[in-house]
Amino acid sequence: MEIFPVRSSKELKEFILLPWKVYEYDPDWVPPLVYERKKFFNKNKNPFFKHSEVEYFLARENSEVIGRIAAIVNFRHNQFHLDKVGFFGHFEVIRDYEAAFGLLNAAKDWLKYRGMEVMRGPANFSTNDDVGLLIEGLNQPPVIMMPYNPGYYIEFVESFGLRKVKDLYSYFFDPQIGFPENMLILSEKFKKKGNIVIRNLNLKKLDEELEIIKEIYNAAWSNNWGFVPLTEEEIDFLAQYLKSFVDPNLVFLAFVNGKPAGFSLSLWDINQVLIKTSGKLFPFGFLKIIWNLKVRRAMDRARVIILGVTPEFQKKGIELIFFTESFLAGVKRGCKVGDFGWILEDNLLIRKPLEKMGAKVYKVYRMYEMEI
Incomplete structure (x- = not known):
């Protein structure tokens, strides 16, 4: 060998x-x-x-x-x-x-x-x-x-x-059990008290939206273990990949008094479609993807892939508001399974509200290291 x-x-x-x-x-x-x-x-x-x-x-x-x-x-x-x-x-x-x-x-x-x-x-x-x-x-x-x-x-x-x-933890949430009523009420209170405005991503102005997201991203995650700041080119590269299947109804931006404060991105789980293909678009992979996306509408699972709030506005309820908005939008659009992850094991700011709304850890990923 x-x-x-x-x-x-x-x-x-x-x-x-x-x-x-x-x-x-x-x-x-x-x-x-x-x-x-x-x-x-x-x-x-x-x-x-x-x-x-x-x-x-x-x-x-x-x-x-x-x-x-x-x-x-x-x-x-x-x-x-x-x-x-x-x-x-x-x-x-x-x-x-x-x-x-x-x-x-x-x-x-x-x-x-x-x-x-x-x-x-x-x-x-x-x-x-x-x-x-x-x-x-x-x-x-x-x-x-x-x-x-x-x-x-x-x-x-x-x-x-x-x-x-x-x-790193991934949480499973069954939207069919409903969202705790007290958390829905609390979410609305946080909005009014903090003058927090939440809106969806505007794909027609994607370049402008990306500038806001770039500002939020590198600030919101800067204190996280293992964080590496993304360059503008990397964010553009990722955006090009995601924009073909992103659902703007599941993407949220938060503002406090007009200032960018947070960003949440959920994606439909296209793996539910890709698992039925060989990973190749031709000769038949493309047809299978189109069939499952457009005809069978095979995706009923969504993953909250990114959820972050800038340090200035953390612990003001924006995290809970994002969870609430994601739940309501997901259910409205047919989501039957929610995945939240990955989340650092010691990130209690995100883990606690997830567990209060009934989400359970169902997958664990481990990072390893050794001295060399």
Whole structure:
């Protein structure tokens, strides 16, 4: 078996397509869109690479690719946190200890050579993307933009010597049980008392809206563990990906006395459609997606993917207002299952109101690290 860095377009294609081999017989895996993954991993197209250095590695045995990993130095992370943390991510491997350890060692050695003192992950590529290893809630499909992995990955990373640094929670909420009446009343009181105005995203003025969102985003999450400020190019890159299926009725902006104060983004779980495809648009994938989106209307699950309030206006009830507005809009548009995540295990400002409204933790993702 050999571990080697990706150097050709052929090898990059093998890197991108490996999950189709790992999850070939897993009915819960959701294949991503291949064209989107090609753009995401392209170092000339994804703006993440303008401030980070990344090496892709493959594991091959008997001419067959059996594993992959990315080693990542995110300079913006280290400048923001004043540390020397390197990351591993996009880790996929068949059930083979030698291959798993070989890949993790390759990432560790590459990071150490570049002066990193800690290896942390999985991060695909940063906390602004999907992160963590699914350790609880396996054997059910992932929701949009959340990771998924076989259970044996846990044994691999822990046997390698990686240890927990932080857990991330996803909450399940059944809208059919209703929203607590007292919380609905409290939400309205917060609006009036704080002169808080909530409105939906205006897609017709998306460029102007993005300027407001950029201002809110990097302020609202600045105190969160692992936070990395997004560049303007990264926000634009993400917006281009999301705008094709975002529902503006599930996106909210909060203002206090006219000043931007918070942002909440919920997305319909397109994974409910993608799971019925191979990840390829042609020849039949595109037709399947259109059929499920337009004819069958297969999506009845939504994920609250982003919910943040700038430090100046935190603890003034805006978080609860966002939950309330998201619930009311979701139910009105046919949502039957709500997913809230991921949420840091120690983020009680968000966890407490979720639990009061009846949401339950149903998935746990773990970030690991080790000194190198």
